[in-house]
Amino acid sequence: MSEKYTFKILRFDPQTGQAPYWQSYEVPQLKEGMSVLDGLLYIQQYLDGSLGFRTSCRAGVCGSCAMHIAGTYRLACETQVKFLSTTTITVRPLSHIPIIKDLVVDMTPFYEKYEKIKPYLMPGTNDVDEHHERLQSRSDREKLDNIIDCILCGACYASCPMTAADPEYLGPAALMKANRFVVDSRDDNVGERLQIVGDEHGIFRCHTAFNCTEVCPKHLDPAGSIANLKRKHLSVKIMKVRPQ
Amino acid sequence: MKYFKALVVGGGLAGMRAAVAFNMKNVSVALLSKVHPLRSHSIEAQGGINAALGNHPRGKFDSPKLHGYDTVKGSDYLADQPAVLKFTGLAPFIVREMESWGVPFSRTPEGKIAQRPFGGAGFPRTCYAADKTGHVLLHTMWEQVVKYKTYAERKNIQIFDEWMVTRLIIDAGKAVGVVAMNIQTGEIDAFMAEAIVWATGGMGRIFKNTTNALINTGLGMAIPYWAGVPLKDMEFVQFHPTTLLGPNILMTEGCRGEGGYLINKDGERFLANYPDSSKSMEISPRDIVSRNIQREIDKGKGGYPFAGGVKEGPFVGLDLRHLGEARIQERLPAIREIAINFAGVDPVYEPIPIQPGTHYAMGGLDTNENGQAPEVEGFYAAGEAGCASVHGANRLGGNSLLETLVFGKIAGEHAADYINAKETSVMTSKGFVAEVLEDEKNRLKELKNKNGKEKHAKINDELQQTMRDNVWIFRNEENLTKAYNKIQELKERYKNIGIQYKGDVMNYDLIWALEVQGNLSVAEAVVAGALNRKESRGAHFRLEYPKRDDENYLKHTIIRWDGEKAQLGWKDVELGIWEPKERKY
Ligand SMILES: Cc1cc2nc3c(=O)[nH]c(=O)nc-3n(C[C@H](O)[C@H](O)[C@H](O)COP(=O)(O)OP(=O)(O)OC[C@H]3O[C@@H](n4cnc5c(N)ncnc54)[C@H](O)[C@@H]3O)c2cc1C
Ligand code: FES
Numbered sequence: 001m002s003e004k005y006t007f008k009i010l011r012f013d014p015q016t017g018q019a020p021y022w023q024s025y026e027v028p029q030l031k032e033g034m035s036v037l038d039g040l041l042y043i044q045q046y047l048d049g050s051l052g053f054r055t056s057c058r059a060g061v062c063g064s065c066a067m068h069i070a071g072t073y074r075l076a077c078e079t080q081v082k083f084l085s086t087t088t089i090t091v092r093p094l095s096h097i098p099i100i101k102d103l104v105v106d107m108t109p110f111y112e113k114y115e116k117i118k119p120y121l122m123p124g125t126n127d128v129d130e131h132h133e134r135l136q137s138r139s140d141r142e143k144l145d146n147i148i149d150c151i152l153c154g155a156c157y158a159s160c161p162m163t164a165a166d167p168e169y170l171g172p173a174a175l176m177k178a179n180r181f182v183v184d185s186r187d188d189n190v191g192e193r194l195q196i197v198g199d200e201h202g203i204f205r206c207h208t209a210f211n212c213t214e215v216c217p218k219h220l221d222p223a224g225s226i227a228n229l230k231r232k233h234l235s236v237k238i239m240k241v242r243p244q
Numbered sequence: 245m246k247y248f249k250a251l252v253v254g255g256g257l258a259g260m261r262a263a264v265a266f267n268m269k270n271v272s273v274a275l276l277s278k279v280h281p282l283r284s285h286s287i288e289a290q291g292g293i294n295a296a297l298g299n300h301p302r303g304k305f306d307s308p309k310l311h312g313y314d315t316v317k318g319s320d321y322l323a324d325q326p327a328v329l330k331f332t333g334l335a336p337f338i339v340r341e342m343e344s345w346g347v348p349f350s351r352t353p354e355g356k357i358a359q360r361p362f363g364g365a366g367f368p369r370t371c372y373a374a375d376k377t378g379h380v381l382l383h384t385m386w387e388q389v390v391k392y393k394t395y396a397e398r399k400n401i402q403i404f405d406e407w408m409v410t411r412l413i414i415d416a417g418k419a420v421g422v423v424a425m426n427i428q429t430g431e432i433d434a435f436m437a438e439a440i441v442w443a444t445g446g447m448g449r450i451f452k453n454t455t456n457a458l459i460n461t462g463l464g465m466a467i468p469y470w471a472g473v474p475l476k477d478m479e480f481v482q483f484h485p486t487t488l489l490g491p492n493i494l495m496t497e498g499c500r501g502e503g504g505y506l507i508n509k510d511g512e513r514f515l516a517n518y519p520d521s522s523k524s525m526e527i528s529p530r531d532i533v534s535r536n537i538q539r540e541i542d543k544g545k546g547g548y549p550f551a552g553g554v555k556e557g558p559f560v561g562l563d564l565r566h567l568g569e570a571r572i573q574e575r576l577p578a579i580r581e582i583a584i585n586f587a588g589v590d591p592v593y594e595p596i597p598i599q600p601g602t603h604y605a606m607g608g609l610d611t612n613e614n615g616q617a618p619e620v621e622g623f624y625a626a627g628e629a630g631c632a633s634v635h636g637a638n639r640l641g642g643n644s645l646l647e648t649l650v651f652g653k654i655a656g657e658h659a660a661d662y663i664n665a666k667e668t669s670v671m672t673s674k675g676f677v678a679e680v681l682e683d684e685k686n687r688l689k690e691l692k693n694k695n696g697k698e699k700h701a702k703i704n705d706e707l708q709q710t711m712r713d714n715v716w717i718f719r720n721e722e723n724l725t726k727a728y729n730k731i732q733e734l735k736e737r738y739k740n741i742g743i744q745y746k747g748d749v750m751n752y753d754l755i756w757a758l759e760v761q762g763n764l765s766v767a768e769a770v771v772a773g774a775l776n777r778k779e780s781r782g783a784h785f786r787l788e789y790p791k792r793d794d795e796n797y798l799k800h801t802i803i804r805w806d807g808e809k810a811q812l813g814w815k816d817v818e819l820g821i822w823e824p825k826e827r828k829y
Contacts, residue, residue: 002356007610011749013749014749015748015749016748021581026788031490033489033490033491034377035491041458042754044702044752044753045699045756046699046701048741048744048745049745049752049753050744050745050753051384052749052750052751052752054279054283055458055459056279056283056284056285056457056458057283057288057457057458058491058495059288059455059457059491059582059586060581060582060585061281061287061288061376061379061578062283062284062285062287062288062457063283063463064279064283065404078586078732080585082588086687100428100749100750101750102750104750107280109574111280114390115303115390118391119390120345120346120387120388120390121345121346121384121387121822123344127344128344129339129764130339131337131342131356132340133297133299133340133343133356134343134344135351135355135356136351136355136764137351137355138351138353138355141348141349141351142348144348148376148380148383149376149379150346151287151379152282159711180302184346184348187346188344193256200518232605
């Protein structure tokens with residue numbers, strides 16, 4: 001175990017008019033199991049109050065703290081420093097999203113794309129009133145395993161080459177969300193959903209680079225979801241299969 | 245200055261449910277939250293949400309009334325019984341409504357919503373989605389907000405995320421608005437409204453060793469408290485028996501509900517050795533299990549044996565190994581992942597090292613069963629920040645997610661009806677609000693300009709440590725007094741803090757300074773209440789007074805802010821359905 005770490009952080013403050021620059025801080029080994037987030041908090045609270053980054057749960061579930069850490073996109077809270085193969089830890093914000101300050105990015109485009117895919121159950125004829133319970137078989141429910149675990153942290157979005165090439169591209173997180181409803185036996189609006197994701201900034205923009213699946217901190221498979229949507233879309237189009 | 249018919253402060257489950265309630269009654273509403281709603285602490289809930297659905301083969305005869313009885317008994321008879329019946333009565337509706345909105349609950353073989361046993365419950369009543377119930381509820385709730393935002397025929401739901409509320413404005417006994425700061429720009433503005441629902445969640449971060457998110461500080465409760473809304477029953481803080489050694493991340497009660505054991509360093513299921521837990525063992529209520537774990541650790545029996553030898557320390561083992569990998573993976577996947585990522589322990593092969601940690605605030609802003617503050621017109625509170633007194637001295641697992649949705653709905657609907665029936669407008673207070681806004685701008689500017697020597701982070705660390713050392717599972721006069729005095733010292737030192745960063749954009753230096761100020765006031769209220777209550781009830785255990793004392797203390801603690809510190813009072817408990825009895829499991 002190293003006694004201290006160097007955190008090399010990409011800094012940016014819009015109020016100073018200065019271009020982004022790197023700044024290094026020495027952080028002691030704070031405790032057994034010290035995370036990158038522990039280090040950032042230490043810097044913010046004891047070394048440099050101007051450092052900006054988002055956090056909330058510190059447990060890898062709220063999706064606040066995705067950033068680029070030591071070579072890849074990770075959650076700062078879930079990343080233990082001792083498992084990084086270096087004691088100089090480079091930290092910069094998510095890519096392909098405008099920076100507000102330091103490690104804080106403007107998630108607005110990310111959320112807007114999420115809203116575009118109509119991310120809510122549309123049960124149509126499967127609707128029930130709230131006084132009755134709607135059934136779902138275990139095997140149908142199993143199809144939702146994993147996809148529903150997305151924490152919308154944005155790591156996949158930042159890693160994807162297409163979100164850089166086409167600013168309108170819906171991106172892996174929103175598309176996986178769309179798939180979450182497409183595969184839900186309780187949803188009855190596959191047709192409209194496939195239409196939304198099938199437009200020019202949708203699924204066919206994905207060139208299966210698989211970065212999203214590789215970086216996902218929750219080990220989910222957005223690329224697989226996109227592939228499923230493509231398959232469904234083509235079968236509807238070519239074979240005129242009724243969407244189900 | 246901005247004006248909406250209604251305001252919601254807080255974007256967790258309670259706040260979002262209240263916003264949807266306003267929307268359904270066609271009342272325009274703004275929701276303010278210091279983090280994006282999806283980042284709220286509700287996301288961390290694991291185990292489940294209670295409702296007497298009767299879907300489990302052993303739960304056929306369950307009913308809201310029995311759910312009510314378990315809740316009142318669990319509360320050590322400090323809950324207000326009419327409020328509890330309203331609460332458990334709405335539970336089946338609330339859970340089915342969430343399902344109808346798309347929550348992917350786990351299912352029974354017949355395809356119904358699955359339920360699991362939880363501590364203190366007579367039947368398996370806790371509806372769940374694996375061990376990620378909070379996550380799926382919060383995401384689904386947000387999806388509904390997104391949906392209703394786009395309904396053209398309805399009035400607006402407007403979301404102000406990363407707006408931190410710093411002040412509640414009360415004019416002549418009426419809540420008329422708040423002051424808030426846009427964290428992204430530093431802009432400070434007043435929001436006026438005819439009614440306000442306060443849903444800022446819990447305050448576990450006044451303690452070290454807590455399961456709560458970093459953002460769950462005392463500030464949320466402190467703001468209305470400073471403005472004149474009393475706090476109730478603050479001494480009742482739930483200790484969760486099983487939090488991961490180190491970061492104190494929760495290991496859900498579902499681990500024990502699914503059959504997990506608690507073992508000491510000899511590998512013994514020690515709960516059998518204590519009379520209050522020998523019968524229900526691992527699924528005894530939280531307060532009882534926490535005390536017995538602490539006793540075991542204090543006796544030097546902390547630790548667990550496993551294939552690699554014996555580990556010893558201030559923890560016991562949560563043993564899931566006998567459940568087998570398949571079941572662990574199906575029912576408790578997140579637990580396994582957390583144990584591996586944060587403690588390097590795979591529960592398939594080794595017990596998880598756990599210790600008790602603070603988990604939940606039974607107390608909060610004083611409200612009645614409509615979520616309404618009795619003394620301040622137009623002010624409501626819901627979720628963990630509020631206290632309609634359904635948990636009394638100890639909350640049952642699975643009842644708090646339920647509380648967020650039930651009271652979010654009740655408060656939102658009640659406030660909407662109040663607004664619709666109102667003949668006057670708070671706009672008559674516009675001048676007053678403008679003055680308060682100026683005053684608050686000055687206060688924040690002064691705070692930001694401080695260049696004193698004290699570090700607010702250091703003050704916070706010392707506060708959390710003193711709360712951990714002196715206001716913990718076992719309390720006594722001496723330690724509580726020590727904590728009280730320490731808090732007074734820290735309050736003095738706080739006056740001399742320095743804020744390094746003077747910028748406007750994402751100024752977390754300033755934000756943390758505000759959070760610490762809230763922590764100090766709320767911690768003081770907790771200690772004051774604990775000193776005053778010379779009995780043991782539910783989560784509050786006084787070593788000198790180990791018995792419950794209904795004659796003198798079957799009443800709620802009420803705490804008011806006098807401008808400098810806490811002032812104590814009492815309020816009657818509403819009984820009427822079940823007679824207080826000794827609490828045995
Ligand atoms: C780890 C863990 C697991 C749990 N598991 C369960 C369980 O299985 N079952 C169960 O019933 N209960 C469980 N609980 C309890 C339950 O999750 C919480 O009590 C509940 O989620 C609180 O919800 P809430 O809406 O009141 O507050 P939160 O979800 O905490 O939301 C508070 C909101 O207020 C906002 N806010 C706070 N202060 C301000 C401010 N000054 N200005 C603007 N916005 C502000 C925040 O941004 C946030 O949006 C668990 C708790 C923990 C800690
Ligand atoms: S702080 Fe919530 S995911 Fe890291």
